[in-house]
Amino acid sequence: MIPVKYNARNLVVRWKTTLMTASGFTLVVAALVVMLAFVEGVQQVCTTSGEPQNVIVLAKGNNDEVFSQLDTRSGREIERTKGIARRGDGQMLASREIFLVMHRHLESANVFKFLQVRGVEPVAFDVHTQVKITGGRNFRPNQSEIIIGSGVQREHELAIGDSMALGRKQWKVVGIFTANGTAFESEVWCDQSELASQFRREGVFSSMVVRTDSPAQAAEVVERLKDSRSLVCNPMTETEYYSKQAAQTEMITAAAWVIAWFMGIGAIFGVMNTMFAAIGQRRKDIAVLRILGFKPYEILISFLLEAILISIVGGFLGIMIGMVVNGFSRSTAVGSREVEFAFKVTQTTITFAAGFSISMGILGGLLPALSVVRVQPLEALK
Amino acid sequence: MSDVIVQVDEGFKEYSRGAERVEVLKGVSLKIYRGEFVALIGPSGSGKTTLLNLIAGLDQPTRGRVVINGRDISRMSESELARWRTTAIGFVFQFYHLIPVLTAYENVELPLLLLNMSASRRRKQALNALGLVGLSHRLTHRPGQLSGGEQQRVGIARALVTDPALVVADEPTGDLDGRKKEEILDLLQQLQEGLNKTILMVTHDHTAASRAHRLLRISDGMLLEEHAETREEALALAFPDAKLRP
Numbered sequence: 001m002i003p004v005k006y007n008a009r010n011l012v013v014r015w016k017t018t019l020m021t022a023s024g025f026t027l028v029v030a031a032l033v034v035m036l037a038f039v040e041g042v043q044q045v046c047t048t049s050g051e052p053q054n055v056i057v058l059a060k061g062n063n064d065e066v067f068s069q070l071d072t073r074s075g076r077e078i079e080r081t082k083g084i085a086r087r088g089d090g091q092m093l094a095s096r097e098i099f100l101v102m103h104r105h106l107e108s109a110n111v112f113k114f115l116q117v118r119g120v121e122p123v124a125f126d127v128h129t130q131v132k133i134t135g136g137r138n139f140r141p142n143q144s145e146i147i148i149g150s151g152v153q154r155e156h157e158l159a160i161g162d163s164m165a166l167g168r169k170q171w172k173v174v175g176i177f178t179a180n181g182t183a184f185e186s187e188v189w190c191d192q193s194e195l196a197s198q199f200r201r202e203g204v205f206s207s208m209v210v211r212t213d214s215p216a217q218a219a220e221v222v223e224r225l226k227d228s229r230s231l232v233c234n235p236m237t238e239t240e241y242y243s244k245q246a247a248q249t250e251m252i253t254a255a256a257w258v259i260a261w262f263m264g265i266g267a268i269f270g271v272m273n274t275m276f277a278a279i280g281q282r283r284k285d286i287a288v289l290r291i292l293g294f295k296p297y298e299i300l301i302s303f304l305l306e307a308i309l310i311s312i313v314g315g316f317l318g319i320m321i322g323m324v325v326n327g328f329s330r331s332t333a334v335g336s337r338e339v340e341f342a343f344k345v346t347q348t349t350i351t352f353a354a355g356f357s358i359s360m361g362i363l364g365g366l367l368p369a370l371s372v373v374r375v376q377p378l379e380a381l382k
Numbered sequence: 383m384s385d386v387i388v389q390v391d392e393g394f395k396e397y398s399r400g401a402e403r404v405e406v407l408k409g410v411s412l413k414i415y416r417g418e419f420v421a422l423i424g425p426s427g428s429g430k431t432t433l434l435n436l437i438a439g440l441d442q443p444t445r446g447r448v449v450i451n452g453r454d455i456s457r458m459s460e461s462e463l464a465r466w467r468t469t470a471i472g473f474v475f476q477f478y479h480l481i482p483v484l485t486a487y488e489n490v491e492l493p494l495l496l497l498n499m500s501a502s503r504r505r506k507q508a509l510n511a512l513g514l515v516g517l518s519h520r521l522t523h524r525p526g527q528l529s530g531g532e533q534q535r536v537g538i539a540r541a542l543v544t545d546p547a548l549v550v551a552d553e554p555t556g557d558l559d560g561r562k563k564e565e566i567l568d569l570l571q572q573l574q575e576g577l578n579k580t581i582l583m584v585t586h587d588h589t590a591a592s593r594a595h596r597l598l599r600i601s602d603g604m605l606l607e608e609h610a611e612t613r614e615e616a617l618a619l620a621f622p623d624a625k626l627r628p
Contacts, residue, residue, distance in 0.1 A: 001495065009483035288479045291440060292540075293468030293496045295461060378440060381479065 002289065002298060007306040010278065011313075018310060021274040024267035025314025025360060026321065028260055029353050033322025035256035036349040039249045041341040042334060046246030049182035050238035052215035053085075054127060055222055057208045058234045063244060065099040065206045066336040070233065072203055077231040083221040084210045087126055093211035095124040098195050100206075101336050104164065108157060113331075114338030115156065116187045117146075117166060119195030119205075127211045131184055136160040136175035141191040147175035149185035151340025155331050166190070167198035183242065186331065186340045209238065245334055264360045267314070271364030275307050279368050279375075286372055287380035296373040303372055307365020308358055315357025319350055386449075387547055387580045388414035388437055393446035395432050395603075406432045408603040409446070416547070417578045419571065421585055421594035423616075429603040430584045431552060437582060438471050438550045439463045451547050468496045472541030472579075474570075476553035478533040480525040480540075486512065486532075487521040490539045497544065511539040514577075515569060531562035538569060542579070549573075551583040555590050567593045588621040 011018045050056075057078050062068035070078075075096055085093045098119035103112045118124075125131060125138075139145035146166070148158055153176055156164075163170045171190065179185045196202050212218045218237050225235035236244075279286070289299055326345040331338050395407040406429045414420050422430050435441040436448050439455050440463075448456045450470060458466065480489045491508040499507075512518055515535040525533050534554060541549050554570065555563040571593055574581050585591050597616040599606040 003484075003488070003495065005488070006481065006483060013483055284479060285481055288475075288481065289492075290464070291467065291473055292493045293464045293466075295464050378435060381475070 002294060002302040004305065004309075007302060007309055010282070011306065011309060014278070017274055017277075018313070021270050022310050022314030022317065024270040025311050025357050026318040028263040028267050028360070029315045029318025029357050030321040031263060031318075032256060032260040032356060033319055033345060033349060033353050034325050034343070035259070036253070036352065037322065037325055037343040037345045038332075038341075039253045039256065040344040040346055040349060042249050042252075042332060042339065043246045044344055045181065045183050045339050045341045046242045046249075046334060047239070048180065048242075049130075049184065050240070050242035051129065051211075052237060052239050053212045053218045054238035055210050055212065055218050055225070055235055056238050056241045057210070057225060058206075058236075060232045060234050062234055063241075064336055065097075066101050068206050068234075069204050070096075070206070070208060074231060074233060075205065075208055077228065078208050078210065078225065078233070081210070081221055081224050081228070083212050083217050083224065085213050085217075087123075091123060091126075093123060093127050095121060095127040095209045096192060096205040097124065097207050097209060098192055098199075098201055098205050100195070100199060102166070104156060106156060113155060114333065115152070116337050117195065118184075118187050118189050119192035119201075120189055121192050124189075124209075127209050128179070128184060130179040130182055131177050131189075132179070133175045133177045136173075139174055139190055142194050143191075144169055144171045144194070145174045146171045146188050146190040147177055148173055148189075149187050149340075150176060150178050151185040151329075151331065152188055154329065155186070155338075155340060166195075169198060181342070183245075183334075183337070183339045186338060215239075245337075248334060260356065264356070267311075268360050268364040271307050271310055271361060272367060274310070275303060275365050275368035276371070278306065279303060279371055283375055283380040286375045287377035290375070290377040291381075299372045300369045304362065304365045304369040307369070308361040311357045311361025311364075312354075315354055315361075318357065319353050322353065385416050386413050387416045387418075387451050388412070388582065389447075389449040390433070390437065391447040391449075393433070393436060393443045393448060395429070395436065395441070396444045406603055407436070407443070410600070410603070410605050412598060412605055414580060414582060416580055417574070419574045419581045419583070419593065419595045420598055421583050421591040421596070422598045422600060423585060423591050424600035424606075426586075428600045430600055433600065434550055434552060434582065434584050437548075438473065439467050465496070468493055469544050470546050470548065472544070472546040472549040474534070474537050474541050474549060474551035474554045476556040478525070478530075478537045478557075480533055480536055482525050485522050485524055486517060486528065486536045486539075489525070489536055490543050493540065493544050507543055507545075508539075511543040512536070514542065514573065515539045529562070530558055531565055534558065534562075534566050535569065538566070538573070542573065542577070546579075548580045548582065551581060553585055553587075554583060555585070555587060563587075563589065588617065591621070592617055 058068035059070050079092055079094050100117045102115050104115040106113050139147050158173055160173050162173045212221055222235045286299055323345050325343040328343045331340045390410055390412045393407050393410040397404045424430050436443050443456050447454055487508055490511050491504055494504045515538050517535050555566050567590055570581055573579055599616055
């Protein structure tokens with residue numbers, strides 16, 4: 001085989017061309033990494049939000065809490081289902097929740113932002129075990145008090161002691177909570193009955209979340225609820241519910257790849273042009289290698305490798321640039337809600353981006369490399 | 383110097399130039415013996431380089447037979463010829479044709495990469511070849527950092543490194559001035575004498591031709607060797623204006 005240093009040194013000798021060609025790959029790969037990091041971040045928030053032993057029950061025909069409405073009779077029927085866990089004091093771990101999405105005007109940026117509000121009963125904290133109050137205290141019922149997730153705190157620039165309008169009333173922020181980076185951190189929690197009276201939801205609620213002792217039991221509860229003759233509802237494990245929310249990011253993933261490929265075509269033409277020029281300039285090298293005994297396919301591989309080296313250099317820089325966003329927090333709309341997420345550059349993303357870059361290098365380098373076979377050594381040396 | 387290393391029997395070579403057929407070699411037959419230093423001379427367009435290319439396995443005759451070291455290469459495939467050339471033929475070019483990004487050592491080592499050889503043996507052989515041409519002190523220099531004479535020495539080392547029986551040189555001194563030319567010719571002569579290499583050299587140059595044991599004169603695609611009685615007569619015929627070496 002022709003030593004790789006032959007290709008590497010040629011790239012170094014014409015380093016300006018190499019860098020300019022590689023920069024095409026850098027841009028594409030950086031864009032791809034950022035887009036995939038966005039998708040990965042949103043997906044992670046969604047998929048970790050659900051607890052596997054929790055079952056969420058929505059009204060029949062609804063897949064989102066925002067549109068679901070259950071009445072108290074349904075609530076009682078759900079609570080009668082076998083398999084729901086109980087707290088030490090005998091309290092059934094079934095949480096009736098009202099979930100509302102509203103707009104809030106953020107004065108500092110003069111923009112409207114989504115705000116998710118969840119009205120809960122005290123048992124909700126035993127059902128959603130990820131939720132932990134990290135600052136201040138819990139809200140008291142009927143005192144117009146709220147606690148806010150850490151994401152809301154950042155996005156809406158709120159702090160303990162601040163007030164905000166929900167409906168016709170002003171509510172006071174009394175606590176901050178975290179929830180292991182899940183979608184709950186993008187929510188405001190308050191007393192369920194107080195929220196219901198404020199928004200005329202007395203006697204109805206959006207969803208009921210029940211906790212079981214294990215994921216297997218959660219699946220059994222789902223089956224029982226589906227088979228129930230006295231109840232018409234849409235039960236699913238909480239994990240499944242949030243996975244369905246995350247499924248909306250599949251469109252974004254597809255769009256990311258389509259954009260990457262379109263941009264990639266530019267990079268492919270770039271490397272193709274560079275390699276055709278390189279081969280044109282090195283026809284004598286090719287002739288000498290052929291005369292010395294190297295076979296055409298060995299020289300073809302060598303030039304293909306050179307194109308791949310360019311793609312590796314460009315791809316590496318692209319990944320480095322893309323990784324800058326890793327951990328960077330933003331909020332985005334997922335379905336009818338806005339969630340706070342952190343860009344996440346995973347090992348898989350890096351592998352995909354590197355593979356994509358190398359694929360572009362191969363596609364761009366193949367045609368010029370094939371032209372090596374057509375070089376006639378005796379003609380080239382004249 | 384008795385065994386035949388190069389034998390061409392009725393070698394013809396035709397090329398197409400549009401609809402026209404051009405006959406470059408017209409039934410050339412020759413023999414070169416092991417250890418000979420032969421110069422192939424003749425006017426431009428006489429077929430010297432074409433004949434050299436047939437002997438070196440870079441081209442195939444249209445008709446006839448080329449046997450090198452007992453092996454008929456005229457029917458070999460391109461792939462077979464490629465590997466055969468690596469070990470059977472050493473090439474020295476007029477313009478050296480070294481790989482510019484590789485060092486002198488790496489250029490010499492290049493043909494050895496095609497052989498199933500350990501790295502240490504490769505190194506030993508490449509260093510030995512560079513030592514033979516007096517360039518042991520220039521191993522890490524790239525062609526651009528070497529003089530023309532030194533580059534040609536590297537070219538000669540590359541030609542010798544696989545220990546081929548036959549070295550073909552196409553105008554090896556064509557790009558060099560007087561003193562450098564003499565040095566390269568001295569070197570080729572020493573290698574031929576010291577290593578018993580067979581050297582076939584195409585040249586236009588009287589000084590270079592005069593170093594050869596035997597001259598093969600070619601004109602219009604045919605060998606004229608038989609018309610000359612002695613080497614001196616052949617030289618005088620080929621270079622009527624040149625002063626013979628003492």
